[in-house]
Amino acid sequence: MTHPLDEAVRFTTTSSDDSRAVLRAATHPAYNNMVGPFGGITAAQLLAAVQQHPAAQGNPAAQTLNYTSPVEYGEFDIHLELVQTNNSNQHWNVRITQGESTPVTGSVVFTSERDTFAHQEARLPQVPGPEECESAPPVNDLRWLDNYEFRFARGAYELGREHDDSESVYWLRHTPSRHWDAPSLASAADSFFPRIFRRTGKPHPAATISLTTYFLGTPEEYASAGEYVLCQGRAQRFGGGTADQSARLFSSEGHLLVSTHQLTYFRG
Amino acid sequence: MTHPLDEAVRFTTTSSDDSRAVLRAATHPAYNNMVGPFGGITAAQLLAAVQQHPAAQGNPAAQTLNYTSPVEYGEFDIHLELVQTNNSNQHWNVRITQGESTPVTGSVVFTSERDTFAHQEARLPQVPGPEECESAPPVNDLRWLDNYEFRFARGAYELGREHDDSESVYWLRHTPSRHWDAPSLASAADSFFPRIFRRTGKPHPAATISLTTYFLGTPEEYASAGEYVLCQGRAQRFGGGTADQSARLFSSEGHLLVSTHQLTYFRG
Numbered sequence: 438m439t440h441p442l443d444e445a446v447r448f449t450t451t452s453s454d455d456s457r458a459v460l461r462a463a464t465h466p467a468y469n470n471m472v473g474p475f476g477g478i479t480a481a482q483l484l485a486a487v488q489q490h491p492a493a494q495g496n497p498a499a500q501t502l503n504y505t506s507p508v509e510y511g512e513f514d515i516h517l518e519l520v521q522t523n524n525s526n527q528h529w530n531v532r533i534t535q536g537e538s539t540p541v542t543g544s545v546v547f548t549s550e551r552d553t554f555a556h557q558e559a560r561l562p563q564v565p566g567p568e569e570c571e572s573a574p575p576v577n578d579l580r581w582l583d584n585y586e587f588r589f590a591r592g593a594y595e596l597g598r599e600h601d602d603s604e605s606v607y608w609l610r611h612t613p614s615r616h617w618d619a620p621s622l623a624s625a626a627d628s629f630f631p632r633i634f635r636r637t638g639k640p641h642p643a644a645t646i647s648l649t650t651y652f653l654g655t656p657e658e659y660a661s662a663g664e665y666v667l668c669q670g671r672a673q674r675f676g677g678g679t680a681d682q683s684a685r686l687f688s689s690e691g692h693l694l695v696s697t698h699q700l701t702y703f704r705g
Numbered sequence: 706m707t708h709p710l711d712e713a714v715r716f717t718t719t720s721s722d723d724s725r726a727v728l729r730a731a732t733h734p735a736y737n738n739m740v741g742p743f744g745g746i747t748a749a750q751l752l753a754a755v756q757q758h759p760a761a762q763g764n765p766a767a768q769t770l771n772y773t774s775p776v777e778y779g780e781f782d783i784h785l786e787l788v789q790t791n792n793s794n795q796h797w798n799v800r801i802t803q804g805e806s807t808p809v810t811g812s813v814v815f816t817s818e819r820d821t822f823a824h825q826e827a828r829l830p831q832v833p834g835p836e837e838c839e840s841a842p843p844v845n846d847l848r849w850l851d852n853y854e855f856r857f858a859r860g861a862y863e864l865g866r867e868h869d870d871s872e873s874v875y876w877l878r879h880t881p882s883r884h885w886d887a888p889s890l891a892s893a894a895d896s897f898f899p900r901i902f903r904r905t906g907k908p909h910p911a912a913t914i915s916l917t918t919y920f921l922g923t924p925e926e927y928a929s930a931g932e933y934v935l936c937q938g939r940a941q942r943f944g945g946g947t948a949d950q951s952a953r954l955f956s957s958e959g960h961l962l963v964s965t966h967q968l969t970y971f972r973g
Contacts, residue, residue, distance in 0.1 A: 498947055499915040499968045501769040503812050505789035505796040520807050521773035525946055526914055528773040530810055539788050542798055544771050544810060546915050548947055553973060554905055555944035558870050602826050637822055646794055647767040647814050649917045651949045651968050653942040674921040674961045676823030678793055679766055679816055681919045681964050693942045696949050698966050700767045700919050705821060
């Protein structure tokens with residue numbers, strides 16, 4: 438059985454040359470969200486589209502996506518532009534178009550791994566293991582949540598209950614089972630429910646405006662991360678209709694796989 | 706006397722319509738760095754270019770820039786594309802071209818402030834005030850450093866001395882004096898010396914690959930932030946030729962003005 442994420446990254450090439458491509462893609466019903474698809478699957482699709490281009494060199498290192506308007510369910514075009522290839526890094530611009538609309542723009546940086554100093558400063562949050570945390574979706578009745586199992590160590594959303602801070606820490610695994618790789622981490626990076634829900638205890642209208650993810654491990658490390666990754670994230674400031682979010686995804690052994698940041702819109 | 710930053714954001718419009726513009730700009734010698742201009746001034750220029758466009762609505766909320774190759778000293782073109790205007794936010798794509806080269810690409814999001822829940826979670830680091838910290842440039846002999854005064858509370862670069870972590874906290878002000886606003890904060894967001902210098906005590910070849918800044922305050926708050934802002938930043942992981950950096954700039958009163966994240970390249 439093919440995992441829905443792997444189905445979602447199957448594209449038809451409309452045109453392609455050394456530095457550009459247009460791919461025909463489609464939203465996957467398994468990732469339907471409130472309005473349009475889950476932003477994480479869109480991130481996975483755009484990252485995979487670059488990976489699949491014959492000119493791609495190295496591995497994903499950074500991705501920024503701007504969600505300008507909802508992607509409509511159905512087919513869309515992915516546009517890739519290779520801006521620059523250097524010895525150790527490569528810069529791509531990406532965008533989604535749907536008819537006259539451009540619901541997503543962004544960029545992807547690939548880097549070639551080199552032998553350098555290595556050290557991880559970030560420490561794995563000390564929380565109970567996944568088997569000690571109850572499995573429950575963070576919010577109700579969104580189709581894309583069925584692709585993940587969430588086990589909150591702390592910071593679950595509790596309707597009607599305000600909290601002093603917005604931090605959540607949870608174990609996340611794929612359902613059905615799947616290995617981790619850069620596209621699936623790009624997707625998981627957007628798996629946090631809006632931080633404002635935790636802070637105020639209210640289901641504010643909210644959406645990601647801009648999402649940046651840094652891929653800090655190696656493909657081998659992602660593949661051997663095991664079933665669960667530990668997701669830790671919080672906002673630093675809410676106000677004027679926006680909030681930031683900074684988050685980290687660790688392997689259960691403590692490797693920092695990605696750091697991810699976003700600006701979210703909210704009302705109320 | 707005009708501050709060099711304000712000189713740097715004077716552009717000549719080559720072409721402009723409702724959704725696009727090409728502006729002729731130039732590097733400013735006061736911001737010369739090792740190779741090409743300081744990345745922060747480039748960020749300020751691209752943000753100011755969007756602000757100056759007649760179609761711009763609201764205030765800067767997010768900026769991502771990808772530094773694909775060094776900007777050459779001299780003139781360059783700034784290309785603006787308005788991708789989408791919504792009720793509360795507006796998405797621009799930006800790029801710099803210099804002849805056949807595209808040394809910088811990126812995006813800028815503007816948002817219109819709305820009356821919502823507001824709360825700041827991030828706390829001002831508890832450090833001595835600027836008058837109690839010695840004024841000294843973080844590294845030697847780079848022209849752009851003359852536009853700032855750095856007063857390190859902790860985490861200065863010490864050649865030959867390794868440290869357990871890469872955190873730096875310093876007070877920063879403009880020299881000559883200037884108020885704070887979104888472009889100058891965009892610039893200051895890139896004022897951190899590479900975190901690898903602090904960690905290993907060695908002057909590694911290093912450069913910013915991708916820079917994202919979220920503007921979390923209001924224009925009034927920036928303007929009234931006072932002379933010094935407190936800059937706190939650290940890496941979370943080094944390895945394979947890249948490192949991340951996450952940082953925050955606070956007013957001396959404790960307002961979180963911007964959060965800023967980058968992926969840096971390094972050797973050695």
